[in-house]
């Protein structure tokens with residue numbers, strides 16, 4: 001482990017999309033690349049943190065120097081996070097599917113002339129809200145992300161209150177920004193101190209800056 005301000009601190013980071021099965025060969029997913037979560041885990045490890053990196057099936061490889069827990073579904077991600085507790089901080093950068101298919105088939109669904117498959121959905125657990133609202137053993141700092149396409153600060157501020165996390169890192173993922181799947185990000189950090197909008201910069205720079213702030217907060 002590196003020497004640095006986060007030495008001795010255990011931090012859980014979730015990252016990437018989740019895959020929710022429809023049948024053994026099909027799933028529902030989203031366009032998260034895992035780039036920002038991976039960059040953040042790398043920055044935290046570089047500052048000396050012991051990082052448990054819980055990742056869905058991402059496009060980018062996990063960083064070196066972290067403990068990697070690979071998962072597919074939201075439910076598995078929650079289980080992995082709970083197994084990794086206690087922690088000093090938890091950062092939830094994953095794009096978790098809101099729903100899973102309750103009538104997923106055990107064998108490949110066949111194309112038939114008699115009709116189309118009907119999928120039924122149920123809500124997934126909200127990992128960020130679950131951890132934020134823990135009565136005992138809650139990490140001292142819980143950070144969520146909020147990907148919005150409009151009224152970013154207003155929506156993210158409401159989300160922070162609803163979920164009960166300490167910080168929200170909000171960003172605009174409108175297609176014209178190129179942020180989702182791109183290498184840059186423009187974020188607003190929402191905390192008790194209000195909303196702080198950062199200039200557009202590389203996801204690795206956003207990660208470094210966030211890791212620095214987490215280091216100061218855990219001091």
Ligand code: C5P
Nearest residue numbers: 092093094096125126127128144145146
């Ligand atoms: O509600 P929304 O999905 O916009 O919230 C985003 C934040 O909540 C992110 O930090 C994401 O990782 C987290 N989240 C979660 N579990 C869910 C849904 C979102 O941890 N089921």
